[in-house]
Each structure stands twice: as C-alpha cells, then as structure tokens.
Amino acid sequence: MAHRKNGSDxxxxxxxxxxxxxxxxxxxxxxxxxRLPPALRGKNGRKGEHLEPEMLAGHKSLLKFQKELxxxxxxxxxxxxxxxxxxxxxxxTTKRSRMVQTLYDDLMQSGDDIDPETVIGLISQKLGxxxxxxxxxxxxxxxxxxxxEKSKNAKRCARYREKKKDIQE
Numbered sequence: 001m002a003h004r005k006n007g008s009d010x011x012x013x014x015x016x017x018x019x020x021x022x023x024x025x026x027x028x029x030x031x032x033x034x035r036l037p038p039a040l041r042g043k044n045g046r047k048g049e050h051l052e053p054e055m056l057a058g059h060k061s062l063l064k065f066q067k068e069l070x071x072x073x074x075x076x077x078x079x080x081x082x083x084x085x086x087x088x089x090x091x092x093t094t095k096r097s098r099m100v101q102t103l104y105d106d107l108m109q110s111g112d113d114i115d116p117e118t119v120i121g122l123i124s125q126k127l128g129x130x131x132x133x134x135x136x137x138x139x140x141x142x143x144x145x146x147x148x149e150k151s152k153n154a155k156r157c158a159r160y161r162e163k164k165k166d167i168q169e
Contacts, residue, residue, distance in 0.1 A: 013140070016085075017085050017088050017089045017140070018089060020069075020075075020077075020082065020085045020086065020089065021085070021086060021089035021090070021091045023065075023068075023069065023073065024060065024065055024082075024086060024091055025060075026060065026091070027090075027091050027092075028086070028091065028092045028093070028094075029093045029094075030093070030094045030095055031093075031095075062079040062082055062083060063079060065082060066078070066079050066082055069082070080136055083136065084135075084136055084138075084139070084140065085140075087137065087138070087139050088139035088140045094137070096127075096129075096133075096137050097137040097138075099127065100123055100127070100134055100137040100138055101137070101138065101139070103122075103123045103126065103127075104119055104120075104123060104138055107119045107122060107123070116141060120134045120135060120138075
C-alpha cells in the first residue's frame with residue numbers, strides 16, 4: 001500500500017484486507033511462468049470459469065473465491081472488489097497493476113501538488129484505459145471504501161430483487 005496518505009490508516013480496513021488475503025491463501029503474480037490469471041475466460045468463453053487442470057494454475061479463480069466467501073463466511077463482494085483487496089494486501093500483481101502503481105507513485109512524488117483524481121486521469125490517458133480500470137489496479141488509498149454502504153445502483157438492485165421475491169411468493 002505504497003501510496004496511502006499519511007495519518008489515514010484505518011486499522012479495521014487493514015484488518016479486513018489481511019483477513020481476505022489469508023482466506024484467499026495464495027499469491028498471484030503473472031510473472032510466474034506456470035501460473036495463469038484466474039480471471040481468464042474459460043474454453044466456453046465464460047468469464048471467471050475455473051481454469052483447466054493442464055493450465056497448472058495452483059490458485060482459486062476469483063469467481064470460485066467469491067462463492068467461497070459468500071457460502072462459508074457470509075462475505076458478499078464483487079470479484080473486482082476482491083481483486084482490489086488482494087492488490088491492496090500484496091497478494092495479487094499483474095503487469096497492468098504494476099504499471100499503474102509505478103505511474104501513480106511517480107506522479108504523486110513528482111513534487112507537483114497534484115490530487116489523486118488528476119493523477120488517475122493522467123494514468124488513464126497515458127495507458128489508454130478507463131479511469132475505472134486504473135482504480136481497479138490501484139490499492140485502496142484509505143482502506144476499503146464504504147464496505148457496508150452500498151452505492152445507489154446497488155440499493156436499487158437490492159430493492160428490485162426484494163420486489164421480485166415478494167411477487168414470486
């Protein structure tokens with residue numbers, strides 16, 4: 001978590017990040033030749049499909065880990081949030097995440113008083129990727145954001161599911 005702001009450490013969030021990393025129980029680094037990213041599309045083209053045995057990946061897919069978190073520990077997180085937590089905990093690294101982190105650190109330490117949002121925009125333009133893609137590949141700056149608080153869209157989806165459930169009963 002190289003780019004955390006001074007004085008903003010949130011031990012509850014750091015504890016949660018470490019808990020998820022321990023539950024994942026592995027380290028993913030795309031530089032290791034015999035390991036493929038667990039989020040690759042499978043033979044049927046389905047995102048997150050578990051890798052074939054001959055692929056020599058000794059770790060869980062993010063989708064499988066997401067299901068395990070929900071079933072065993074009642075922790076419901078998206079695969080993107082899980083990946084971001086693993087990146088924050090130092091358990092997940094890819095070429096893109098390393099590139100984004102390096103650019104972020106270089107721009108933040110350049111001496112110019114640039115706010116993080118501007119830096120993220122500059123990285124997005126430089127790499128030709130979306131701002132969301134930059135954010136996903138950066139560790140959390142101030143712990144896990146609004147873990148209990150849902151977005152407006154997440155709240156709408158939950159209301160929709162509740163209405164649908166009430167209608168079916």
